[in-house]
Amino acid sequence: MTISPLKIGPLEIWPPVLSAPMAGYTGGVYREILREHGCPYCYTEMVSAKGLLHGGDDSEEILLHADDDRPLAVQIFGYEPESMAEAAAMLSRPERGFQAIDINMGCPARKITSQGSGGALLKDVSLAGDIVRAVRDSSRVPVTVKMRLGWEDSSGAVRFAQRIAASGAHMIVVHGRTVSQGYSGKADWKAIEGIASEVPVPVVGNGDILSAREALERLERGPCAGVMVGRAILGNPVFFEDLTALLRGEQPEEYTPQTKMRLAKEHFERSIERYGERRGLLEMRKQLVHYFRGMRGAARLRETVLREKSPEAVVRFLEEGWRAYQ
Numbered sequence: 266m267t268i269s270p271l272k273i274g275p276l277e278i279w280p281p282v283l284s285a286p287m288a289g290y291t292g293g294v295y296r297e298i299l300r301e302h303g304c305p306y307c308y309t310e311m312v313s314a315k316g317l318l319h320g321g322d323d324s325e326e327i328l329l330h331a332d333d334d335r336p337l338a339v340q341i342f343g344y345e346p347e348s349m350a351e352a353a354a355m356l357s358r359p360e361r362g363f364q365a366i367d368i369n370m371g372c373p374a375r376k377i378t379s380q381g382s383g384g385a386l387l388k389d390v391s392l393a394g395d396i397v398r399a400v401r402d403s404s405r406v407p408v409t410v411k412m413r414l415g416w417e418d419s420s421g422a423v424r425f426a427q428r429i430a431a432s433g434a435h436m437i438v439v440h441g442r443t444v445s446q447g448y449s450g451k452a453d454w455k456a457i458e459g460i461a462s463e464v465p466v467p468v469v470g471n472g473d474i475l476s477a478r479e480a481l482e483r484l485e486r487g488p489c490a491g492v493m494v495g496r497a498i499l500g501n502p503v504f505f506e507d508l509t510a511l512l513r514g515e516q517p518e519e520y521t522p523q524t525k526m527r528l529a530k531e532h533f534e535r536s537i538e539r540y541g542e543r544r545g546l547l548e549m550r551k552q553l554v555h556y557f558r559g560m561r562g563a564a565r566l567r568e569t570v571l572r573e574k575s576p577e578a579v580v581r582f583l584e585e586g587w588r589a590y591q
């Protein structure tokens with residue numbers, strides 16, 4: 266089967282492989298790096314629609330992005346059609362520079378679901394539909410939804426996705442787990458594919474894709490119009506180079522530990538430059554450990570880098586120190 270670009274309203278995304286929104290990870294710095302390696306579509310981390318309208322939280326900072334960080338979807342969460350619509354009107358102004366508005370209908374975190382947002386919307390198909398309709402009516406850019414299969418079970422997933430599509434969503438991403446599953450078990454691709462074949466808008470499948478090869482296999486199999494990859498791109502921006510190579514009929518490169526550490530150092534230095542020493546160091550601790558995945562002595566590499574107290578020490582470790590564990 267040939268793979269076609271993913272259509273999101275007037276946007277055409279090629280290859281149809283999206284990087285997932287991941288709060289705390291896919292901020293401006295990492296998105297910039299992902300783009301340089303060929304990522305065709307990104308999301309901001311999620312922001313609260315109400316927080317954005319009332320100010321006082323970190324929403325505006327999350328929304329900062331470079332001019333060439335596009336196409337970029339801004340992801341919002343909330344539970345009231347009115348405030349979601351107001352936030353969408355504001356975020357879809359051309360000067361904001363977002364090419365789509367995405368509504369979070371999957372987040373399992375208690376502090377989000379307890380207010381009726383994120384995954385909690387899966388329990389109320391009628392409210393979810395009203396939110397999509399309100400956002401669609403007020404947005405100047407395409408509107409998308411990222412959902413899970415359901416709250417407790419997936420029996421209502423097709424009906425939910427159909428309602429979302431009928432309410433005006435241009436594209437739906439489905440993570441193949443229920444909210445109560447969290448990240449346990451396996452993503453249910455049969456259920457995702459069932460939705461993709463029953464819904465009249467493009468459906469993007471998400472969950473447990475580990476490699477570029479696997480992403481392409483899923484696409485070739487259909488019926489999903491695209492796939493989204495989350496954890497497999499952490500500490501692994503070259504995922505998208507692998508994808509480009511495979512699409513050209515070439516073998517992806519085998520990344521040596523030296524290459525991985527060079528990529529980690531580059532990511533680290535850019536974060537320090539952008540966020541300053543204290544915050545950069547704090548944020549990069551959790552990101553760096555992903556670069557060690559698959560390396561010899563990964564656990565000890567992780568422990569050692571987490572102990573380093575200064576940016577200079579981390580850089581030395583990424584340049585030379587890691588070799589002691591090989």
Ligand SMILES: Cc1cc2nc3c(=O)[nH]c(=O)nc-3n(C[C@H](O)[C@H](O)[C@H](O)COP(=O)(O)O)c2cc1C
Nearest residue numbers: 285286287288310311411440472473474494495496
């Ligand atoms: C650390 C982390 C943060 C996440 N933050 C968000 C988020 O802000 N919005 C969202 O829709 N999904 C979020 N997700 C879910 C991912 O977008 C994705 O659906 C999930 O990781 C499954 O895909 P994967 O198996 O390829 O990782 C997050 C996941 C992780 C691991």
